[in-house]
Amino acid sequence: MKKFIKQIHVILLSIMFLSLAFPHVVTAQDPTPSDDDVNDIAEQLYCPVCENIPLDACATQACVQWRGIIRDKLAEGWSEDEIKQYFVDQYGDRVLAEPPLRGLNWLVYIVPPAAFLAGAYMLYRNFRTPKAANGKQGTGHKQDASSKAKTEPEIDNYIAKLEEELRNR
Amino acid sequence: MKKILIWAGLAALLLLLAIGLKRAQQGQIGVGEMAPDFTLTAFDGEEYHLADFKGQVVVVNFWASWCVTCKPEAEDLESAWRKYQGDVIFLGVDYVDTEKEAKAYLEEANVTYPNGPDKRTLISQAYRVTGVPETFIIDKSGKVAYVQIGPFRSYNEIIFLIEPLLNK
Numbered sequence: 001m002k003k004f005i006k007q008i009h010v011i012l013l014s015i016m017f018l019s020l021a022f023p024h025v026v027t028a029q030d031p032t033p034s035d036d037d038v039n040d041i042a043e044q045l046y047c048p049v050c051e052n053i054p055l056d057a058c059a060t061q062a063c064v065q066w067r068g069i070i071r072d073k074l075a076e077g078w079s080e081d082e083i084k085q086y087f088v089d090q091y092g093d094r095v096l097a098e099p100p101l102r103g104l105n106w107l108v109y110i111v112p113p114a115a116f117l118a119g120a121y122m123l124y125r126n127f128r129t130p131k132a133a134n135g136k137q138g139t140g141h142k143q144d145a146s147s148k149a150k151t152e153p154e155i156d157n158y159i160a161k162l163e164e165e166l167r168n169r
Numbered sequence: 170m171k172k173i174l175i176w177a178g179l180a181a182l183l184l185l186l187a188i189g190l191k192r193a194q195q196g197q198i199g200v201g202e203m204a205p206d207f208t209l210t211a212f213d214g215e216e217y218h219l220a221d222f223k224g225q226v227v228v229v230n231f232w233a234s235w236c237v238t239c240k241p242e243a244e245d246l247e248s249a250w251r252k253y254q255g256d257v258i259f260l261g262v263d264y265v266d267t268e269k270e271a272k273a274y275l276e277e278a279n280v281t282y283p284n285g286p287d288k289r290t291l292i293s294q295a296y297r298v299t300g301v302p303e304t305f306i307i308d309k310s311g312k313v314a315y316v317q318i319g320p321f322r323s324y325n326e327i328i329f330l331i332e333p334l335l336n337k
Contacts, residue, residue: 040193047265048265048290049265049300060235061235062233062235062265062266065234065266065267065270066267068267069267088289089288089289090286090288090289091265091289091290092289092290092291092294094290104185107185111182
């Protein structure tokens with residue numbers, strides 16, 4: 001039995017040494033980015049050549065090349081932010097769907113909400129002012145009513161004259 | 170006071186809009202205007218400053234590897250570049266392109282005059298380029314002498330436009 005165990009040990013040790021003699025062939029993980037991975041970043045970018053078309057939906061040669069770069073960078077292990085920064089460095093801020101918060105870009109974020117608030121305030125004021133306006137209109141109605149009251153005798157006179165003329169005929 | 174502030178804000182906003190609209194509708198740099206200075210870092214790393222070429226005729230060509238009509242023109246520009254042997258400076262500005270494809274394109278068209286990417290599209294914005302190819306021929310005084318929208322039709326056309334500027 002002891003001899004058998006000894007033989008097993010020898011065999012195992014031989015295997016171990018043999019395995020050390022031959023270097024391990026380790027295949028590096030080669031993550032091939034999917035189209036979805038590429039498009040997740042591409043949809044946040046705009047190519048200056050094809051205005052108003054996000055990169056993920058653009059079919060021009062330039063955009064195909066850009067998506068190729070995203071794929072290459074992802075395969076190299078670059079993060080989303082690093083890839084976006086690469087595009088900014090190469091082609092400028094205008095490639096970003098969301099402009100960075102600096103310089104005049106602030107206007108893009110400030111003006112629309114400010115315009116919305118200003119519009120809401122104007123609406124509020126317009127809804128409030130009709131009370132006063134109604135008041136004015138109300139006096140107007142009164143005036144109309146009084147003017148109507150004034151005209152009624154005139155109409156009566158006119159009808160009376162008309163009837164008299166008809167009788168005379 | 171409140172009203173003044175509101176009106177001032179609106180006026181500033183309108184002014185910005187007006188400036189933006191004016192810039193959008195300006196079109197290309199016109200003939201007779203001073204050519205905007207720029208620095209082009211070529212694909213081989215060498216830097217070219219337009220201001221350094223004052224006293225020489227400079228041809229600035231905007232192109233891209235994805236532009237179909239650019240390649241035949243690049244071949245004509247290369248022939249012109251070889252004819253003048255450095256007496257006329259040719260600079261290729263690669264507009265909104267990718268480096269790998271751009272280098273392959275240059276190799277395929279056998280282009281040897283300096284070419285480099287338009288980093289952050291600063292040069293094309295300064296020249297108000299609307300597409301490629303577009304070429305600006307700059308005279309010895311640094312003024313734009315000719316603007317070509319679209320490709321040159323032939324090598325002869327390029328020579329025809331450059332020759333009078335060399336004698337000025």
